[in-house]
Amino acid sequence: MAKDNQFVSQIADIETDFPQWYTDVVVKTKLVDYGPVKGTMVIRPYGYAIWENIQKELDSRFKAMGVENAYFPLLIPMSFMTKEAEHVEGFAPEVAVVTHAGGAKLEEPLVVRPTSETIIGYMMGKWVESWRDLPLRQNQWCNVMRWEKTTRPFLRTSEFLWQEGHSVFATGEEAETETLNMLRLYEEFAKNVLCMPVLTGRKTEKEKFAGAVATYGMEAMMHDGKSLQSGTTHYMGQNFAKAFGVQFTGKDGVLEHGYTMSYGVSTRLIGALIMTHGDQRGLVLPPPVAPVQVVIVPIAAKKEGVTEACAALCGRLQKAGFRVKLDDSENSPGWKFNEWEMKGVPIRIELGPRDIENGKMTVFRRDTCEKNELDLAAAERETGASLAEISENLYRKAEKRMHERIVDADTLDGLLKGVDGGNFVRAGWCGCRACEDKVKEFAQATARVMDKENSAQKCVVCGKPSVHTVLFARAY
């Protein structure tokens, strides 16, 4: 136990020093390392493997909805950015601009994309002519750059990886429907793949995407009760279509602007699942995205038959479709236990002479940190069942916590007390910007999403009749 404490002390305390815990965990588990340029990170193989699993799951969902992948250029002419007034105002402070190339100053500066609405709008303007060309649904997996003031691995970096989907429809209703459908897709993905409960809803005017008519967000509650925006979908109306001439001739022969929408999730999702599921020992990775789902640790490997039995089990489980690693390194078993627990591997199987003799395997579950002896002969079935149980348990635990920590308030003091206690606070809002600002000033909390229905009576700030019921929280 003394040794265990020593190990644990390598990671900051999750309850009292959560930000440091996060930094310790992402670096020590080799998910990321810092890049040489401010705000950049290297996503290392263990972290990138998680991203690849996220990509694979999301990509198949997009394709099932009729979305095609494409790739648009990194560099955007500065003049594109200025075509949509709100858009340029929102993004201007955080764009990186290329002014020189080929040893000379450029005629027109080029923006390193912070998002691609403008260049995709421009291209779609060329591709859309007739109602027969619609709907047009495209997505790209790429990097974007936003020059943020302060940065943190996965949560906010100058450059990050994401997917951005962009679609054009003939009518506003279709585009709005797609905006909500994508939000639901994200929610389902968060639940079933990341085992992460989320709250979805419309964003306030203040929080919406620069240039959008309406923005919807998916917010997840982190271990410390703060919120993390984990995905957004935007309905643009005709704003970008008008700025970039996305026009089509309708069935009635009338020339009209299209209606666009966009949606995106980023590598921030990796930060989200870490801060949702992690514990004092480190990462707890959801089985669907864990790069290693099962690690096999041989015990007394030099004893007769142990190495062979481990290799055989590894082969069987791989054949059954699980992502398995056999840790046959020279480290001691205790060292391996701690290492793989810190790295969040859902299941560890210990196999030693005693197990082999009895036809058993010792199975450790990362979510409960419990060990059980199970039949070696049924390894495939037991592993599948355990992984499924872990996924379910992770979601259930996180969901329970989230719901326990959503409280109501009808005064500013109540709201402050709520967020101070690490809660999301549901409260009424009159809809005016001044009251929203007041909440931020008073409680350092922002409107995360608005409830679909307005259940509150009065505004938490001014006391006037409530127009929206809003979830307020401190956010990352």
Add this chain to the structure above:
RNA sequence: CGAGGCGUAGCGCAGUUUGGUAGCGCGCUUGGUUCGGGACCAAGAGGUCGUGGGUUCAAAUCCCGUCGCCUCGACCA
């Protein structure tokens, strides 16, 4: 961008107050004994002290600049 902290071996740190041979723990290499919760013995390798300038006989140490990281605020996927 404001306030604070930190940059010394792969990692974590001491050394800086009071200038004088570059240190410790872990890790790494080799050999051996081990192996059911971070094993042990022995022998080794490894450092432009973030970086540029200045002061000095002499700088990790003092002075000026600069870059980066962390924390907290203001801005954001």
